[in-house]
Amino acid sequence: MKLNILLIGSGGREHSLAISLAKSKSCGKLYAAPGNPGIFEKAEKADIVTNNHQHVVNFCKDKEISLVVIGPEQPLAEGLSDVLTGVGIAVFGPSKYAAGLESSKDFSKRLMQTHSIPTAFYKSFVASEMFEAHKFIDTMPLPLVLKADGLAAGKGVVIAQSYDDAHNAIDSMFAGEFGAAGNCVIIEEFMQGEEASVFVVTDGTDYLILPPSQDHKRIGNGDTGKNTGGMGAYAPAVIANSEVLEKVKVRIIEPILKALRDSGNPYRGCLYVGLMINNSEPKVVEFNARFGDPETQVVLPLIKGDLAKLFYTAAIGIIEKDSVEIIGNKSAVCIVLASDGYPDSYNKGYEIALPKIEDDYSFIIHAGTAIKDGKLVSSGGRVLGVVATGDSLNQAVKTAYILADEIKFDNKYYRNDIAQKGFKS
Secondary structure: OOEEEEEEEOOHHHHHHHHHHHOOOOEEEEEEEEOOOOHHHOOEEOOOOOOOHHHHHHHHHHOOOOEEEEOOHHHHHOOHHHHHHHOOOEEEOOOOOOOHHHHOHHHHHHHHHHOOOOEOOEEEEEHHHHHHHHHHHHHOOOOEEEEEOOOOOOOOEEEEOOHHHHHHHHHHHHOOOOHHHHOEEEEEEOOOOEEEEEEEEEOOOOEEEOOOEEEOOEEEOOOEEEEOOOOEEEEOOOOOOHHHHHHHHHHHHHHHHHHHHHOOOOOOEEEEEEEEEEOOEEEEEEEEOOOOOOHHHHHHHHEEEOHHHHHHHHHOOOOOHHHEEEOOOOEEEEEEEEEEEEEOOOOOOOEOEOOOOOOOOEEEEEOOEEEEOOEEEEOOOEEEEEEEEEOOHHHHHHHHHHHHHHOEOOOEEOOOOOOHHHHOO
16 A cells, blocks of 8 residues: 655654655655755655645645654644544644643643653642742752743743742743743753653554654753754663663553543654653653654664554554564764854854765755755754764764764854763763
8 A cells, every 4th residue: 555645844853754754665655845955855845834724634635645744743732633634634643632742741741640650740830820939939959940831942941050040930931931832831840860762653552662862952062051952862872771661661651641542532643752861760851742853863764664654554543563673783873963053043044065975874864954046055043964873873973973074054063972971881
């Protein structure tokens, strides 16, 4: 069976998905919207407005789309999956209710608390409870974490090192710094340990855990400076070993899937489990309702087989896990090439010169690029992802940095310590 597929999204995550979907045996015609120059090397542009749900439905019917793969969180939070499944189109991406695991941190934390899923101690407050929120801050040990409840493009989190910082942050959030996302604020304890990301492909009952990865969120070397959308990643993450993953399965994945199933809202798609691991004990930092970025760029190269079939069978509730095979003897690294100044103000529109790649173990992933006057130019804060695989992590790191240096555009910036945590014993 050949599947005509529509891929929703325009970033590095979606470019990585497009590469893997395009080489799947089950993939027929692959379309993408809004897409980017890299994605359009693998997929045909779908001339649709993705937040116009009826427009998407009409396109799917016209092109006989068998499967829609939703990359980013916003369309999921807006209920695109529900609209499409309501007219009989299979969607790899959860319902609006299940996507609440990401779109509402309060919903997610309450669900974890109810079902005894390990996470940080917290309380949530709305703007009318500002006085109580300030009082609660003074009872918490430092540092502490404040999170806007809703979607804030990865920027709605503050780690306060002082009480003054925490009080100022709560005032800013309730004053509208993150828009409607800050109408409710989570205040929680700071968890010690090391972070890792685990992707779970699931049909709501059965599931497949993909290789664990580790993101590098800070802009500067040594995990310094501001948080970003991610400056690089590697997989598999050594901190998430088999002992840890077994605990994640039993204590986190299975309880959260059962909770959603019992609510009548089975989770179908990719569940992102953001973990804090301390002394081999995992706790949930956050759930996301889709693949992460840039982790996707290092996880998918460690999988071979028919990804399209895996996604389709998960979407229709009968996941066929043997559609793919996890490569057990490889490592992958992604280095994000950003515009200098990101995540604050930065210039764009710089012409990009890409080297020719003549091997099958390195890739250039487009994230913030565009075509202007026939030339490839930078159009975002995170411009490209340089991905390399190798028989060892060291080999992958060396290959990725050589390629990163060969890519030319003005204002190029990247960290030079990606994956160093992976060398710890």
